[in-house]
Amino acid sequence: MNQxxxxxxxxxxxxxxxxxYDPPTALKNGTVFPSLNLQFYVNFESxxxxxxxxxxxxx
Amino acid sequence: MWTxxxxxxxxxxxxxxxxxxxxxxxxxxxxxxxxLAASMRYLSQRYTMPCKEISGLLTDIGTEExxxxxxxxAIIYQLTxxxxxxxxxxxxxxxxxxxxxxALWPTAAAGIPFNACEFQSKGDAITDLHEDLAAEQKARTTxxxxxxxxxxxxxxxxxxxxxxxxxxxxxxxxxxxxxLKSNLDSKNFYYFNPEFDKRMKEPKGL
Numbered sequence: 001m002n003q004x005x006x007x008x009x010x011x012x013x014x015x016x017x018x019x020x021y022d023p024p025t026a027l028k029n030g031t032v033f034p035s036l037n038l039q040f041y042v043n044f045e046s047x048x049x050x051x052x053x054x055x056x057x058x059x
Numbered sequence: 060m061w062t063x064x065x066x067x068x069x070x071x072x073x074x075x076x077x078x079x080x081x082x083x084x085x086x087x088x089x090x091x092x093x094x095l096a097a098s099m100r101y102l103s104q105r106y107t108m109p110c111k112e113i114s115g116l117l118t119d120i121g122t123e124e125x126x127x128x129x130x131x132x133a134i135i136y137q138l139t140x141x142x143x144x145x146x147x148x149x150x151x152x153x154x155x156x157x158x159x160x161x162a163l164w165p166t167a168a169a170g171i172p173f174n175a176c177e178f179q180s181k182g183d184a185i186t187d188l189h190e191d192l193a194a195e196q197k198a199r200t201t202x203x204x205x206x207x208x209x210x211x212x213x214x215x216x217x218x219x220x221x222x223x224x225x226x227x228x229x230x231x232x233x234x235x236x237x238x239l240k241s242n243l244d245s246k247n248f249y250y251f252n253p254e255f256d257k258r259m260k261e262p263k264g265l
Contacts, residue, residue, distance in 0.1 A: 009240065009248050010189060012233025027069065030223025038226050040219070042206050 061122065068126040069220040073137035073213050078152035080209055081138040082168060087131045087205070087221070089165025089173035092197035094131055094221075098124035100178035100194060104187045109253040110242065113184070113235045117191075120228050127224065130217055132163050138214070183252045188236045192229055199225035 005011050018035055026032040029039075087093045101121030108114040139152075139161045147156040158164070165173035179190050202222035206215050240248060251259040 003237070004245070006240070006245055006248070009185070010192060010233070010236060012192075012230065012237060014234055014237060015230055027220075030069075030220040031227050033227075036227050036230060037223065040203055040206055040222060042203075 067130050067133060068123070069130055069217050071130060071133040071137060071217050073134060073211075075138070075211060075213070076141045076146060077138050077150070077211070077214075078142050078147055078156075079150035080211065080214060081135045082150065082152050082155065083208065084131060084134055084138070084168075084205060084214075084218075085166060086168035087198070087201060088128060088135065088163065090167035090171075090201070091177045092194065092201045093165070093167075093173075093177075094124050094128040094198075095165050095173055096177040097121075097194055097198060098128060099175065100180065101191065103178075103180040104191070107182055107254045108187070109184055110235075110238060112238060113188075116231060116235050120231065123224070123228075127221055130221060134214060134217060135163060182254050184239050184254050185236070185248060188232055188239065191232045192236070195225045195229040195232065199229075 003011065003013055015033070015035065018033060020026065020032040021029065021034065023032075029037045031037050089095055098121050101117040101124065105114045105117035105121065108117060142152070142156075142161055144153075144156070147153045154170075155164075155166075167173075178194070179187070181187050181190065199222055202218055202225065205218050206222065209215050209218070239253070243253065244250060253259075
């Protein structure tokens with residue numbers, strides 16, 4: 001990443017390619033890219049597995 | 060135009076009735092940093108963006124925000140669909156119930172109704188992309204605040220998904236800003252407005 005930085009404007013480094021998660025892991029984490037998986041410190045038991053086997057999720 | 064898929068982007072399956080929790084989460088429906096404001100912001104800004112790629116990004120993210128609005132509405136609906144009058148009174152949800160019964164209506168948690176003053180479409184690509192970066196961070200903070208205060212795992216789980224999307228979108232808007240900068244003169248990014256002063260951008264082929 002040889003991105004040049006400038007004064008008085010925001011700069012964000014471009015994301016580099018990496019091996020993405022498999023689809024179930026990506027859905028659970030809200031991103032397919034490990035480097036963008038930046039969790040909040042408040043931990044809890046994910047209920048995703050029981051939700052995924054549940055009934056009609058539209059309503 | 061749009062096509063509609065009759066499923067949620069992330070599943071919502073809530074077994075409890077809790078109008079108190081619904082009254083907090085409703086801010087991500089109609090609040091200042093909520094999903095409705097996010098979608099309207101991006102879908103409004105996209106027309107005058109000077110690069111097709113950035114207009115396309117705003118269409119994509121503005122569309123995804125509608126899917127997020129739907130997740131938020133499903134959460135609120137499931138938390139209140141079996142509520143009775145006593146539940147509403149005990150939860151401080153009675154004022155909302157008087158005006159809307161158990162229906163969905165876009166408002167902030169503090170009771171301020173949704174309006175377009177909650178977002179900006181300024182007509183300057185640098186300004187609007189900075190607004191979009193800030194909007195994603197404000198929404199992320201709101202999700203942090205919700206996840207911290209809500210004890211139910213089945214409610215927090217979709218909120219955690221939505222929070223993660225804010226971070227991904229921040230990165231994408233940052234990359235869009237970098238692309239815009241690469242088409243401007245780095246000696247002075249502010250010499251003209253690339254959305255309005257169209258004759259100025261011809262030499263760089265924006």
